[in-house]
Amino acid sequence: MDYQNTAKLYHGDCLEFLQSIPSSSVDAVITDPPYSINTKSDGSGKLNPWADRVNAAFWYREWMSQARRILKPTGCLWSFLNWRSMVTFQKAADDIGWPIESLLIWDKTFPGVGSMKGLRACYEMVALWANDNFAIPDRGLMDIQRFKWATTKPTGHPAEKPVALIEWLIGICTKPGDVVVDLFAGSGTTAEACIKSGRNFIGSEIDPNWFSYAARRIDAAQAQLSLF
Numbered sequence: 001m002d003y004q005n006t007a008k009l010y011h012g013d014c015l016e017f018l019q020s021i022p023s024s025s026v027d028a029v030i031t032d033p034p035y036s037i038n039t040k041s042d043g044s045g046k047l048n049p050w051a052d053r054v055n056a057a058f059w060y061r062e063w064m065s066q067a068r069r070i071l072k073p074t075g076c077l078w079s080f081l082n083w084r085s086m087v088t089f090q091k092a093a094d095d096i097g098w099p100i101e102s103l104l105i106w107d108k109t110f111p112g113v114g115s116m117k118g119l120r121a122c123y124e125m126v127a128l129w130a131n132d133n134f135a136i137p138d139r140g141l142m143d144i145q146r147f148k149w150a151t152t153k154p155t156g157h158p159a160e161k162p163v164a165l166i167e168w169l170i171g172i173c174t175k176p177g178d179v180v181v182d183l184f185a186g187s188g189t190t191a192e193a194c195i196k197s198g199r200n201f202i203g204s205e206i207d208p209n210w211f212s213y214a215a216r217r218i219d220a221a222q223a224q225l226s227l228f
């Protein structure tokens with residue numbers, strides 16, 4: 001498949017989208033899945049939180065093993081997570097025999113809502129899975145990085161991530177012209193970061209409203225690029 005100058009978004013389920021992608025054809029998967037557990041800080045609404053986590057791990061296992069299939073031997077997967085979803089990721093990773101290689105702490109330098117009784121949350125995490133021939137070229141990079149963030153999100157997507165952080169991730173593990181996939185595109189942050197940094201992008205988003213939003217964002221980023 002020729003991905004030159006590509007920025008394509010598929011409207012639908014990521015597992016269907018993944019079926020259309022050939023094995024060993026992609027340089028990086030950078031994604032931000034739903035945590036698939038009730039993350040309300042008061043814990044309400046949970047029938048059995050452990051069952052929720054185990055069920056979610058079965059689904060994570062599916063898309064993670066497909067992500068591994070489409071990656072080149074030099075490729076890697078980065079996925080956002082928080083401490084509540086960590087155990088789900090850990091189970092899925094153990095089930096498919098693909099251990100977490102690194103765990104980046106994203107310091108938001110901003111106190112989020114957090115627990116009703118505990119500490120204010122000011123970090124999230126991004127886990128790295130590496131295929132056999134992958135290595136980050138800069139061996140000096142550290143696993144705590146600051147990207148300032150605030151409650152008011154530019155696109156209004158409740159789980160939006162900063163373009164600067166995604167650009168940084170893209171920059172440390174791929175080169176211009178490479179192919180980056182985002183299975184859970186949301187408002188299209190990874191797509192915009194790819195266009196800005198000269199990477200090809202393909203992704204999927206299931207929600208029709210966010211799909212349309214991300215598609216418009218892709219058009220705007222490409223139009224902005226063509227001005228220069």
Ligand SMILES: C[S@@+](CC[C@H](N)C(=O)[O-])C[C@H]1O[C@@H](n2cnc3c(N)ncnc32)[C@H](O)[C@@H]1O
Nearest residue numbers: 013014032159160161184186187189205206207
């Ligand atoms: C955590 S958000 C991603 C936010 C994104 N990083 C951003 O900056 O806007 C996860 C997204 O995955 C989408 N989603 C959930 N299940 C999906 C599935 N099975 N296939 C594709 N997208 C899915 C949701 O609609 C949601 O927009």
